[in-house]
Amino acid sequence: MKLFYSELLKISYSKLFKIVLLILFIVQPFFAYLGIKAVLEIGLQATPENTAILAEAIPPIEYLGFDTVMLGLMPMIILGAVYGGSEFKNHQLRTTLLANSDKKSLYFFKLMTLTILSLVLSFLSIIVTIEVTHVTLGNLGLSVLLSSKVWYFILFATLAWGSLTILSYFIAFLFRTAIVPLLFLIPQVYNVGEFLSSHFEWGKVLPVALGNHLIASSDTRFSPHPFWTLTLLCIWVFIFGVIVYVVIIVDVTDLFDDILLLEYFSKIDSRIRWLFSIFSLLTGL
8 A cells, every 4th residue: 555655645736636626616616606607697597599598508507516526627638637647757767667676556556546536636626616506596596505407417437536546647648748638638628628528429429529429518418328328438447548558567777768659659559459459440530
């Protein structure tokens, strides 16, 4: 468990982690407060027909606050990317392996640390945001205990945040830099992902598009089949997780030294290639 606490301290003492906490527990709830104040001004029954500034009707009360939850997704993705990419900064991975040469345990403890931390942060941040939403609504909102439907939404939103954080970590670790997952995932959080999912079938199975459909920002955007959507998102995480695991077993400290990306992939076991083939068949890519 020393390795677990070591990794936990490595993350929690970083400046980025403090910024992430600020966004998750101060900025996001504050934006939820401002958003609900605006909703109260126009009324919970407002629609595009009677309120020109609306693109769609105010969703049912159980969905309120989850649109703001989208804000916290970006810093979580960045946290996962920086954590994965930092392993190759200043040869940190070499130093870690000198202290603990068991690469299997290193892999699982790093994964366990990030998984637990991301799920706890996600769960608490989303709860705080939703509670602020309903407290601001006053008598029009739900009680502090919320409702079973809201807890159902919180569960899927938490899993979406956690899955995308871990995926970001895996991609960063695989490519030795935080830039790749940020370039791949962050644009999807905003208009690029929405554009691709609305114009191309394959865009609907991109990881952030799947994650967004697990966040109940409105009754039309929440997936009608959330368990299937979560399964597809987990496939992304599983594939990259397996690849990273194999890379560690193949002696990552030698494999990553001054070789081109194509040479790197040529050293990956052939068993990984059929995983890509299966994923391509599932997603149509």
